[in-house]
Amino acid sequence: MEKIRKIQSVTQFNVERNQRVLHPLVSVLDQSQSAPVQAGRWLSELYLVFLKHARCAPLIYGRQHYDYGEGTMLFVAPGQVFGVEEAEGEQVQPTGWALAFHPDLIRGTPLGQHIKDYSFFGYEANEALHLSDREQDLVVDCLRKIGEELTHPIDKHSKQLLVSHIELLLKYCGRFYERQFITRDHVHKDVLVKFESILADYFGSDKPQTLGLPTVGYCAEELHLSANYFGDLVKKETGLSAQEYIQARVIDLAKERLFDLSKSVSEIAYEMGFKYPQHFTRLFKQRVGQSPNHYRLN
Missing domain, CATH: 1.10.10.60 (Homeodomain-like)
Structure with missing residues (x-):
């Protein structure tokens, strides 16, 4: 039986991709600059948001498979299983962007109180968000701003600013999903x-x-x-x-x-x-x- 590995911390998430850890509770990665990952399945204890720019290896999410096209997003909540399907032991080079944040980052914040309102964290892979070019630009801009904030030394403003940027990103994604519901009426x-x-x-x-x-x-x-x-x-x-x-x-x-x-x-x-x-x-x-x-x- 295939072993399911755990992603337990932002530090682990970054180290396994050969990236510096700038903050213990949140990370933004340009996946193309990260180390390849081994195909398999992971149980996430983090919130994960993936944006794919180009077609890549089929992603496993729960029991479903999704062959990513360009400009698609997938959301993983703590307790969910996801992975990449390739030949056993195969190395896969991720593409696009990844946002990872620990539940402790948003605990006690308005976002922490309302994170369940972002129901797309419970969607299946075949219900992924498909972005227009303009929408993709807005998402990338949000991710870059989170990344820029991570380059500053941690101070009393860091948590509030990081959580605000993440919440803005999720609000945009909620708007884009509403658009997707309309266009697929x-x-x-x-x-x-x-x-x-x-x-x-x-x-x-x-x-x-x-x-x-x-x-x-x-x-x-x-x-x-x-x-x-x-x-x-x-x-x-x-x-x-x-x-x-x-x-x-x-x-x-x-x-x-x-x-x-x-x-x-x-x-x-x-x-x-x-x-x-x-x-x-x-x-x-x-x-x-x-x-x-x-x-x-x-």
Whole structure:
């Protein structure tokens, strides 16, 4: 079985690429100036942001493969596995840029409190960010500014300035992802159609009785998307979270089934995947404004 190595510190990240360590908690590398790396997989304990300028070896991210084109970005959060796929023991020369920062750098800062809002850290490799030339220039400018700050001796301003530059970079990336959602709107509408089909098939089977209500994770997996990307896609297209969208479809189906007076509200709740009928009643009342019993009698 292939051994998964760990990236535990910024120092390790730099040393393995034969680069000087300018700060113990953050680093920006011009990958073309770094030493080749051995193909394999790593478990990151750092936040990593990769920008690729040119096509290079296929990248492994989780269980997926991605053959990078020009101007693409990938984001790795602590606890995620990534790597480069080549022949065993093969040396690979990285290209582009890499930003690495330890969670301790942002701890206690506004960015640390809101880092989870940058949901693209949970996207899969096939959901990478593709940049225009202008967008790529802005990203590189942000990375250069972080690099320039690292050349200054560490003082009381260093942490705030570094974190501010990183946050600006992530905000730009969030904006660019929103643009990507818009430019791929036709693809995303196809995803919503498939999403509806998955829900219809789910409730047309015995899965609600065996698995319970469909989850966001289940639907995302059926669509071959990460839960984060799927959730962001649904939100951009419908204005609802993926969970709210599922609940809306559950209530629509429940309204139809409530017209079958041969079944009690509890029986309908169990058939639809609710473990407890009172949970169904509570959700229905929140969504419709009246209880299931009142609804079927009106």
